[in-house]
Amino acid sequence: MNAPDTQPPPPSLRAAIAHRFSLHDDKADDAEIDRAIRAGVELQGATLWILMLAILIASVGLNTNSTAVIIGAMLVSPLMGPIVGFGYGIGILDFALIRRALANLGIAATISLGTSTLYFLVTPLAEAQSELLARTTPSLWDVLIALAGGLAGIIGQTRREKSNVIPGVAIATALMPPLCTAGYGLANANWSVFGGAFYLFSINCVFIAFAAVIVIDFLRLPHRKFIDPVKERRVKRALLAVVLLTALPSIWLAARLVDNEVFGSRAREFVRKEFNAATVHVLETRVAPGTHDIEVTLIGTPLAGTAIKAIGQKLASAGLANARLFVHQGEVPHVESQKIDVGSLKADILADIVRNNQDALQDKDATIEALRRQVAAQQGWVAQAGAVTREFEAQYPQCGDVLVGKAAQDGADGAAPVPFLSATCRRMPRADEVKRINAWLKVRSGMSDARVVLVAGRPQTVRRPAPGP
Template sequence: MSEFDKTFAPQSEAPMTLAQRFSLLHDKADDDVIDASLRSGVELRGATPWILMFAILVASIGLNINSPAVIIGAMLISPLMGPITGIGYGIGIYDFALIRRSLLNLGIAAAISLVTSTLYFLLTPLDEAQSELLARTTPTLWDVLIALTGGLAGIIGMTRREKSNVIPGVAIATALMPPLCTAGYGLANGQWAVFGGAFYLFSINCVFIAVSTVIVIEFLRLPHRKFVDAGVERRVKRTLWTVVLLTALPSIYLAIQLVDNEVFGHRARQFVRAEFGDASTHVVDVQLEPLRRQIELTLIGPRMPRAAIQAIEKRMPQAGLAGATLVVHQAEDSRVDVGVLKADILAEIYRDTQQGLRERDATIAQLRQELAKRDARRDAWRETAFDIRNEFVAQYPACAEVLMGVALVAAEEGKPAAEAPMLTATCKRALVPADAQRARAWLTTRTKNDGARLVLIPAPRRR
């Protein structure tokens, strides 16, 4: 092999081991670069508060009109991640001055967000809670997992030499802004349960993003300050995990309750479909109360005997509904509010026909207006025609037999015919051309219509 071939021959690379492939130290930025980057995002000053206010307004509008796209756009421009990662970084390196500064800026950001969203929801005419708002009032264990895993992805992305689109994705996944906007909605409308649930969800996101930051900082072994007393270090770590546990416990309870309610609802709906699927009996309404473990049905059709209902109730434990109660309302049941059923039926009929009724009323009103205008024009034309006839006879007594009407003047093909006044006179003696021309000019001026027609007919001669 020549020297050229040896120089430019492809070099074989050793296969990458599994540990090397998943190593977080492979493309890690320098420690001082990471430190400067995380500290720079903590401060809330200059343009950052304005960006935060506008982002909160955009998110509030998106929640108000139930638009996920608008909400996502607001989360992309939110500057809330900086102070939260600053808290986690300060805990990870035991920099208490950074922790205090980050907490102060996060508190200011939360206050600005709450004031902005509260003012918006006080002023907006749309005060109905949409699904995007309600979805952020009941935190669960899944929100903890989202905040933790999203925070891990975020801090790993921040510590790389080459920045990627991880941070915008984390801002969307952890959804820091919508809970604050929902909390503002709760304040504006005096709904304290909504405010508490939404603010708790925001707190979960903050705590577990900070925890994920601490975990990654510890794993990367970034330089941190040493405690003189080992006992102080143990107390700091114990306090950190106590805060984490106290924040997570309520969400775990809510998650367990949510899963239990969903399982109960699924089993109850399957049970109703299986047991009341007879073609002669129809279930018109199903009301589920997971907390009270109650299934309430309204049936129409042939009345089911009480023994049949009791037999169905005995099969409920086999369907995973042990301890649940079944309440059945039937058409003849005195507990059924017949008035409500009638109102529901009438409301459905009304909804189906309302559009047709509105269209009919609009058509009738339009036709009445057109008829009124036509009658007014006809009455006005009748008086005008009578006056024109008398004036023409006074000028030309030889033309005593006069008819006034409206003629349709043929137009070009594809265009509607035009209407024009027409005077037809039978004259005993033919008018001279000058008089006939003057009569046509007078008729045009009198009727104020350039298309007016004058027809002069000589009287038949007597034999």
């Protein structure tokens, strides 16, 4: 008889999924995790120099609006170590580690602010670029990025096989740029920029540390026990309060950002729908979500005031109940608008630009044609020069060193070059012959100011006539 089948039954679906997503299978030893995180907390010696250089690189990138330079600075930055160490210390209830991590983070933040402030005080590029301004209005999405990045970072640090998770987290959470932007705010005494940027840095720090606490607690790493359980609950409540207090302003900012985006989208859709007449073209649309103003600049046949008023009455039905519509067009200003009507001015400016461009093109065409004629004349004279030389040498074999060309007249700036023929003669032609040579050269060159220059002497080269038969 066959032996009975002793293979274990296949695992259940739940067990298979749990095994697939397990964080315990490739976890490093507890002692190795503890040693690696504690080593990353300290910032001293070469690490501080690297931090200052990374801050300088990030400041230059923000100042010149270079995304690649900013990413490079985030890869160099050692700021993640104290933040993860702070969260790890809370997770294992090691208050000595917490104090050490906070001290190092404070030193790093102070050095970073000082370096970036000094750079923005001396740089000649004072205008705030888009990369700078993007770090001044944190929202709920920055909280989600910091939390997700922190979770990915601490999970990567607790693995046996280290990967490129930490550099990726440094780029995603963007710890360096907010500190540099805060330095820009200090250098320019712009406290709203400083406050927004430093708040974004605080969000990143708090939620990266909070993510570390969550993962450390989930992995059940060894931690110290409180003798008083009431004190332990009090510490955990304080941590939760800090997290909530950090997140609440970002939630409000996110809600405002969403409202502004919705208002802008509705306003532009309203303008496209209502100002679609064949004789009217929308030149520009400006939407100000803060004041709920919608400015439209039109070109084409002016709309009547009653038509504009009728369009304004449709704002409420389009979800823009509190909005104000301002229409700028030629000669028919909106009755509600107290602003300067720039519609006709823009149309005139566009017409002037087109007209000036056409005039410039005509001038360029005329210049090109004149240069083309000059080149053609020059090429024609060069082609004739060889024939003129041969004809002169045939008539006056006693002359040599013949040169035929064009030369500028002395003291005649801007005048056309004068054709000339020069030669050195052993025996100078008679005066009447010289006069005849001059007349011949003027006819031959087609220019009345052509000149002949003959010099007595022994020519170095003389064209000899070919011997007879």
